[in-house]
Amino acid sequence: MTDYSDLVKRLRVGTTEKFRDGSSETVSTALEREAADAIELLQRELKCANELWEQQKELALEYLADIEKANERIEKLERIAQKQADNLNVLRGSIANYQVGVHEARIAELEAALKPFADCKVMTLSDLRQARKVLGEKE
């Protein structure tokens, strides 16, 4: 940032004015004083703006670091979720396979109970009761 303090100082001292008796004195005009005030004010405002800019830049860097951390965390969670989904899928397959086994046993039981009726041999009440039992109804 350019330093204008020297210019301000010179403006405050003013320009040399020569008098009739030959003497001279440095006096600043109202316009020079106003210019010096304005430059000082602008210089201060510029300094504040620069400080603010630096603060904002630091904040932005902090935010960026936070976002980067959050993204890493999201990626990690996504990997975990994917792994869990894979595990769940495998578990569902295992459960389905187990269910198939249970169903197959039940099918064999039902087929065995149905077989005498399909053969149309002479039936007794106990055969009918067996059918009822296999269906889970009263014996």
Next chain:
Amino acid sequence: MSDNLVARLREAAAADRIKELEAALKPFADEADEYDGLGVQDRDKIFVPLAACRQARKALGECGE
């Protein structure tokens, strides 16, 4: 096709098969209910509806109808 999907399809097919067999067996269980009230003994020979027998054969994949 994934193993998981195959297993689930097999499971669904097996569940359908159970329903089919239970439906074929049901008329005989109902017959048992009817004979129970008639004082029929366990070893007495009884009449079984022919249609239900045919349905049983069909459900078992034998020459049915």
